[in-house]
Amino acid sequence: MKKTVHRKAKGRIVIDRELCKGCTYCIEACPKGSLGVGEKFNSNGYFPVYSLHPEKCTGCALCARMCPEIAIEVWREEA
Ligand code: SF4
Numbered sequence: 001m002k003k004t005v006h007r008k009a010k011g012r013i014v015i016d017r018e019l020c021k022g023c024t025y026c027i028e029a030c031p032k033g034s035l036g037v038g039e040k041f042n043s044n045g046y047f048p049v050y051s052l053h054p055e056k057c058t059g060c061a062l063c064a065r066m067c068p069e070i071a072i073e074v075w076r077e078e079a
């Protein structure tokens with residue numbers, strides 16, 4: 001019998017906290033609720049976003065596409 005393997009995409013993001021302006025567009029764009037606002041401000045006085053629930057990230061890159069500062073890098077792998 002042939003088995004169907006359901007592959008689940010897994011992603012990882014890297015946010016440049018010094019580029020981030022804290023606009024939260026990426027948080028609104030993330031379909032998985034993976035992102036949150038950090039509690040420490042950066043050298044420009046903004047509160048950068050961070051990966052609040054990294055295990056939920058699928059690597060869809062919607063956050064990176066929304067970011068006006070190009071502060072998010074996305075890595076994706078098939079698990
Ligand atoms: S890559 Fe997709 S799932 Fe991961 S944090 Fe960005 S928007 Fe959310």
Ligand code: SF4
Pocket residue numbers: 015019020021022023024025026027048049066067068069070071072
């Ligand atoms: S969209 Fe970019 S600049 Fe705005 S909060 Fe997210 S990472 Fe920061």
